Amino acid sequence: MDAGALRNELERRAAALGFDALAVTRPDAIPSAASRLARALADGHHATMGWLADRAELRGRPDALWPEARSVVMLAMNYGPDEDPRRxxxxxxxxxxxxxxxxxxxxEVIKGRLKQVAGALAAAGAEAKVFVDTAPVMxxxxAEAAGLGWQGKHTNLVSTRFGSWLFLGAIFTTAELPADAPxxxxxxxxxxxxxxxxxxxxxxPYRLDARRCVSYLTIEHHGPIPREFRAAMGNRIYGCDDCLAACPWNKFAQTGREMRLAARDALKAPRLADLAxxxxxxxxSLFAKSPVKRIGRDRFARNVAIALGNAEGSEAAGAALGLAGDASPMVRGAAAWALSRLMTRADFEDLARERRAAEQDAGVREEWDAALALEAA
Known part of the structure; x- marks a missing residue:
């Protein structure tokens, strides 16, 4: 099979498997990636995500990751929402x-399908390796070098066809395939x-400091949320779509076709009191097969407690009070902050002094102290 025919077969398989776009680039097509990554690491913009620094020399040079590779096939699957996520x-x-x-x-959805697409390469006598966030691959x-879109000022990929909503997968192969224009x-x-x-x-523009990013804070960050960001988080309990949703190119976005990626009704806008x-x-059980499950219940409950503190009313206060007695110190600390915003000053001061006196964890006692100081101010 010649290179053109092989490319056509890859595209046929990709379309049949639900991918919305396929394009090809070379392993050496992103020469500026290494210096951009080095600058971000030097500035500490990766926060606690040490895996970004690990094997950074390979992350910035795909041609060094697998020297035998001659082409990189980039595939995209649209997951466009059926309504504006900012609602x-x-x-x-x-x-x-x-x-x-x-x-x-x-x-889980994409990796198996990448392997099926890559089967065409194996049938043609070429070797292939598939990646979906499973190796130091940028x-x-x-995807920008292959022409699927460009990295916008928010550092995410933007497409003239699908706006901000594309999942990406990569197939490295020893096959020589015709490359697309960036x-x-x-x-x-x-x-x-x-x-x-x-x-x-x-x-x-084009630079993101993860230490300030709501997606990082609610997903990757393991400890208490820094106090300076809690109010700004609002009710965002897992990730943030604000910069993606704001992009004007979303006027061309389409609702995703893959049913397994479609939003479950239970996760579209769940009640905070139920989550608490x-x-x-x-x-x-609620987050089975969802990425949310990977952060664990305690980090998720921490996020919920912060969201409750940014809500109003007795229901929010009641839910936060329940979390103030949680087994996790991290959750109890977040609940202390939430209650300082939800209760009257007198009631909160009484509760804070009582809970602080009984608290065994130094970090949680500090949260009560900080909350009392804010109330006094």
Whole structure:
């Protein structure tokens, strides 16, 4: 099979398996990636995500990851929502979960299908390796080099066909395939994504400081949420879509076709009070097959407690009070902050002094002290 025919077979298989786009680039097509990554690491913008620094030399040079590879096949699957995700952010007593996490885990959906696409390469006598966040592969720069879209000022991929909503997968292969032209940056003077960020996580266009990003804070960050970001988090309990949703190119976005990636009704805008009541078993059941399950119940309950503190009313206060007695110190600390915002000053001071005196964890005692100090101010 010649290279053109093999490319056609890859495209046929990809379309049949639900992928919305396929393009090809070379392993050496992103020469600036290494220096951009090095700058981000030097500035500490990777926060506690040490895996970004691990094997950074391979992450910045795909041609070094597998020297025998001659082509990189980039595939994209659209997961466009059926409504603007910012609507959920406006609902105070409901939680906002990032669109990508409202259905099944995309890693599980895409990886098996990548292998099926790659079967055409094996049948043609070529070797292939598939990647979906499973190796030091920088999918977004490679997707830009292949022409699937461009990395916008929010650092995410933007497509003229699908807007902000694309999952990416990569197939490295020893086959020599015709490469596509890279996509042009179409951001122009627009800064809608930068202005939409609730925590000002972009120190400059095309640069993201994960330490300030709600997605990092609610998913990757393991300890208490820094106090300076809690109010700005609003009701975002897993990830944040604000910079993605703000992009004007979403006027061309389409609702995703893959049913396994479609939002489950139970995860579109779940009630915070219900989420606060979840024990570990109930958490695992509700988020079975969802990416949310990977952060564990305690980190999720921490996020819910913060969201409750940004809500109003007796229902929010009651749910936060329940979390103040949680087995996890991290959750109890977040609940202390929430209650300082939900209770009257007198009632909170009485509760805080009582709970602080009984608290064994130094970190939680500090949270009560900080909350009392804020109340006094």
């Amino acid at each position: 959920a952010v406006a609902e105070g007593m409901r939680g906002a979960i990032s669109v990508y996490a409202q259905g099944d885990d995309y890693h 999918e977004k720069p490679l 996509e042009t940056d179409h951001c122009g003077s627009c800064r809608a994504c930068l202005d939409a960020c609730p925590t000002d996580a972009f120190p400059a 009541a979840l024990d570990d078993a109930a958490f695992r």
